[in-house]
Amino acid sequence: MRVLVVDDDMQIIRAMRINLRARGHEVDTAEGGAGALRLAAENRPDLVLLDLGLPDMEGLEVIRRLRGWTQVPIIVLSARHSAGEKVRCLDSGADDYVTKPFGMDELLARMRAAERRSAAEEAAPEVATAAFTVDLSAKRVLRDGEEVRVTPTEWHILELLAQHPGHLVSQQQLLQEVWGPAYRSETNYLRVYMAQLRRKLEPDPAHPRFLITEAGRGYRLETDG
Template sequence: MTRVLVVDDDPAIRRTLGVNLRARGYEVEVVGDGRSALQAVDEQLPDVVLLDLGLPDLDGVTVLGRLRAMAEVPVIVVSARTESDDKVEALDLGADDYVTKPFSIEELLARVRAATRRAGAESPALRVEVDGLALDVSDCVARRDGEEIRLTPTEWRIVEHLVRRRGRLVRQTDLLHAVWGPRFDRQTNYLRVHMSSIRRKLERDPGHPRLFLTEPGMGYRFVA
């Protein structure tokens, strides 16, 4: 499920975008200021950000610059600023697209689809080597000291979601949504069972994991 972060100080726009995106199958988080946006990205990397420039605390251009320093997430600026200088500055800072208000919902959704397609097409192969463990997440190949380790498709989905967000906390609900779908909010036992199996297969000492860590009551983190 594609995760969209909506950053806008206007409650009506947040509500409109939230309703329309969810109706089309997107997972949506909405925030009303720049600091909340940066915190949301730090806690759970979205697939695309819709960013207003007129925020109440940090200017949207400042938020855009900080986002670019944090991650390569696609950013679509959605702003009432129509001057060409504003557009040029945002695009030069790394915005992937620029939409002016008022906007057509269908056009904005088309731009979201285009941005996520480009990001998916450009996503690099993901390989990690640490402590004798080699993970090729893109090709679903794992080896410990040269010996191949077999993971189930579900285990690979969990591993990929964590590894692509290495070092970041992935909350239990986010991981459940990503692997099993939005109806699986409370099945944390699924995660416990599969994480135990993943550690047994991939950790050198499963009883004292160093790579796949649990943040009690919150979620999981891959550290390498």
């Protein structure tokens, strides 16, 4: 796994880097929330280990911002023992909460469990509508049994929507995932590419049944139309 360790204690960062690398993991580290968000966007880690007491922002805010565009497993590592703190973290989107001090064997077991849950929650290999089918494993789109040519950017947008069928995917998540964090306000990009996808996939592009816009919020892929 590629693991992002976020903690302002350099001793903990060093210990985690040594232990995780010794077990074959790639490790990125950040001492603050802003750096963690930047590295998460640039390097797309498989798991985040997050301390709550960061110098520039609360760990809860880091969780909320990450959950705005990624479902990467997040394990909180904190010296705060209160049940209320744990509940707030889990409600904000954390997958697990480990109190400091902790044993490395326990943490590694929690990491493996989070990785298994994440793999189990991956989208189905195919998402079918009445008009077209998105084959996520083969990375192709079929309409009337024929493959539809889509550009890499069109595919990336469609893939993100197909991974969450029936659910809203925010404009910010789509922009960040497809173009990067510097493009989070470029909503015109999405309008252009969604129009192209509708022309290729919708029976009546002017009245879309499957690629739905929620004005000012984002888009969703409806399977029953």
